[in-house]
Ligand SMILES: Nc1ncnc2c1ncn2[C@@H]1O[C@H](COP(=O)(O)OP(=O)(O)O)[C@@H](O)[C@H]1O
């Protein structure tokens with residue numbers, strides 16, 4: 080049986096797609112899964128992180144397979160990578176690019192990071208609709224939740240209106256997520272035991288379960 084393709088998608092830039100994709104890839108490979116990561120964003124932020132990672136781990140390599148892909152090769156390559164790995168994490172571009180649409184079509188799960196504001200929630204609707212049209216499972220991940228957010232109640236109501244699966248684990252607004260990536264690492268590698276690392280590993284476990292990873 081083939082592995083699962085998990086695409087992180089959301090039209091809004093800065094929502095946390097690359098952050099989520101990188102930490103998931105690092106954690107899943109750290110916890111013994113055979114992982115591939117694919118960067119389909121022309122901006123190449125994920126690719127840049129892999130370059131830092133390569134330098135940061137001279138004796139270990141990336142710890143997962145990696146490809147930067149676009150265009151007509153994408154479906155075939157996603158299919159091939161899924162056959163050869165337990166999980167393929169795809170970091171996609173903002174805006175409704177053709178490649179993002181293709182990646183969604185070939186995914187088992189579409190992860191949609193969203194910051195806790197009503198406007199950001201509206202911005203997820205086109206991505207959720209795309210997943211729905213392609214009959215793919217989608218899961219919202221609330222990202223950068225400030226402590227004691229006054230928005231929480233309002234968000235909960237808006238989320239209920241949207242009627243989409245929402246991850247139980249919410250990611251806080253934590254410097255560890257950015258600083259670890261700046262060193263080419265995931266937060267669970269750079270600072271194990273911290274709140275950020277614990278939160279991320281719990282979310283990754285929840286996502287793995289929902290995506291049907293072994
Ligand atoms: N949970 C978080 N806590 C703190 N900073 C975050 C968090 N998630 C994302 N960021 C920061 O927000 C910015 C945008 O995140 P990024 O992953 O690049 O978004 P996208 O890929 O959707 O454009 C980055 O500077 C990143 O470090």
Ligand SMILES: [Mg+2]
Nearest residue numbers: 096097120124
């Ligand atoms: Mg990005």
